[in-house]
Amino acid sequence: MLNFPFSAGESDLRLAIVECGRIAYERHLMTSNDGNISIRMDDGLILITPSGLSKGRLSTDDLIVVDIEGNLISARADRKPSSETPMHLEVYKSREDVHAVVHAHPLFATTLTVAGLEFPIDVLPEVLLTLGEVPITDYATPASHEDAVVIRPFLKEYNALLLRQHGSLTYGKNLDEALIHLERIEHVSEVYWRAKMLGTVKRVPLEAQEKLIAMRDQFLKG
Numbered sequence: 001m002l003n004f005p006f007s008a009g010e011s012d013l014r015l016a017i018v019e020c021g022r023i024a025y026e027r028h029l030m031t032s033n034d035g036n037i038s039i040r041m042d043d044g045l046i047l048i049t050p051s052g053l054s055k056g057r058l059s060t061d062d063l064i065v066v067d068i069e070g071n072l073i074s075a076r077a078d079r080k081p082s083s084e085t086p087m088h089l090e091v092y093k094s095r096e097d098v099h100a101v102v103h104a105h106p107l108f109a110t111t112l113t114v115a116g117l118e119f120p121i122d123v124l125p126e127v128l129l130t131l132g133e134v135p136i137t138d139y140a141t142p143a144s145h146e147d148a149v150v151i152r153p154f155l156k157e158y159n160a161l162l163l164r165q166h167g168s169l170t171y172g173k174n175l176d177e178a179l180i181h182l183e184r185i186e187h188v189s190e191v192y193w194r195a196k197m198l199g200t201v202k203r204v205p206l207e208a209q210e211k212l213i214a215m216r217d218q219f220l221k222g
């Protein structure tokens with residue numbers, strides 16, 4: 001369901017966001033009422049989660065439709081757009097190929113940014129093979145327009161970012177892709193943290209790193 005085609009109807013896309021929210025909440029990627037999920041629909045309008053609700057317990061009629069400038073198109077009277085909507089719109093404006101955006105507050109990945117550590121690109125081969133570098137943005141005040149500004153320099157080149165002392169931003173051609181990036185970021189961050197606690201962090205050997213990067217480039221081109 002999360003792996004929807006571009007032509008999917010709005011009712012299916014609403015179900016996909018509800019399902020993505022349930023998975024992200026149950027995997028502890030969005031605690032409390034944190035995070036937000038959006039999809040760019042076939043007609044260019046954006047379907048997005050509302051402000052203040054837990055993403056684990058959404059209904060399809062909780063979701064809001066806005067245009068690319070953030071103007072409200074439709075919503076239940078008691079539902080307001082998320083204050084983090086401008087960050088989602090910034091991604092869609094920069095990337096024609098993106099149809100789904102997930103902003104989360106994953107525990108281990110967010111902790112890295114609080115500790116002032118880089119994202120560990122080279123400790124698990126699948127990160128080199130699929131994600132590559134995950135840049136960490138400058139600090140921005142959450143729920144302000146600053147979020148949209150700090151992500152701007154990275155959007156064209158990357159599909160996953162960490163927002164300093166805040167959370168993550170992942171995106172792709174559908175929600176499945178955005179969620180896979182998010183889960184991978186959190187998994188490697190937790191492995192890295194646990195390895196540090198045990199004392200040693202082994203890196204993927206340099207020669208193998210080059211091979212993985214070449215395979216990824218080949219895959220992206222093909």
Ligand SMILES: [Zn+2]
Pocket residue numbers: 034035084103104105142166167
């Ligand atoms: Zn947030």
